[in-house]
Amino acid sequence: MSTVTLTPAAATELPRRAWVAQIMTLPISIHLRGPAAESGEASDLVAEAFDELRADEELFSIWLPDSPASRVRDGRDQLTDAPARLRHVAALCELAGQRTGGAFSAWLPDSAGVLRFNPTGLVKGWAVQQASERLGERLRRFGAHDLMINAGGDIAVSCMRTDTPDWVVAIEDPRDRSRVLRVLHLRTGAVATSGTAARGAHIVDPATGTPADGLLSATVIGPELTWADVYATAAFVKGPSAVGWLATLDQHAALLVEPDGRLVTVGAPEH
């Protein structure tokens, strides 16, 4: 006979574990918090999530010459003949173009000025958002768990538990990457940052074909990583003038870092 003891537990007593894998050229960290976090079953489910992200990499990579995305990119295939998942992403990219006033596009000019299909700017956030939702769903049978995925600086979190602390997300200082600018608490949602601090100038303005340089970084916070990521990229492309557009986005907040280091927050209370 065993006794149920109703002891308020510090959440730190809950099992917690992290896994890291390199997929889509990114370090992807998955953190779990909950009763089964240290179990073999949880490890298997995380491995499955990583495998699904690798499958997306093979589908969407434009660096793998024979991937379905590459075949569309170089004209070997038409989008209409592409796998359903690729067509779905292409449609989402169209929607992203509309929602960002053209600051996001999956059709970017190459060095010769020819527009080439490149869905990678949307795929990462979308694939991680999907992986997060599926993993959260599969974990349910092992009890209530909290989940955090950080894919190279873009983050999706969710909580099924109500007795745990919020996930604490720090926004990096693009001028000194060992420092953080702001810290925020989130139970469910996403934080995405676009900038050049880690990879140099690589975010291309679809309108000009040249790298954007109006900001040091743009961070967007929202309910889903798919859109937080797209909006962060678009804000970075738009530069300081993104503020007016960002303010129109329901349920989203942003932190922009201007070239002189000045911070601009949109839609988020500060203290």
Added chain:
Amino acid sequence: MRKIVIGIASTVSALVLLFSYHTSTNSPAAKQATTDTNAGTGNSGGTTPNSGSDGTYTGDPAATRFGDVQVQIIVTNGKITSADAVQYPNGNRHDQQINAYAIPILNSEVVDAQSATIDAVSGATVTSDGYISSLQSAIDAAHLR
């Protein structure tokens, strides 16, 4: 004797657990704080036990002032080894309220990047080469096995 630690907000769940789990004797809720090896056997909707009463059991939804709550327990060697609130058939307003997305406050008070309270760092896309020196890798390392 095995102690089962249930979290703060799970107090609600735990109470629901006590109300919604019928022991074999179907005794009053107050007595059900003591569970016997048959705990869960009277419940529907659970997975089939592997042996004896072992297995994962999902209790009947129970009404609370927060809405309907449903609790899942895992029984191992005849003892409850975990109890959790799980998906609610009609949604749980209290739970949804706590866990729903809400625009967060941007706090500038904690800017110490090495702070033990930080779970994740959002920044310009980290390369795999850059990961090893990143703040995130230090955070991850604390929880890797």
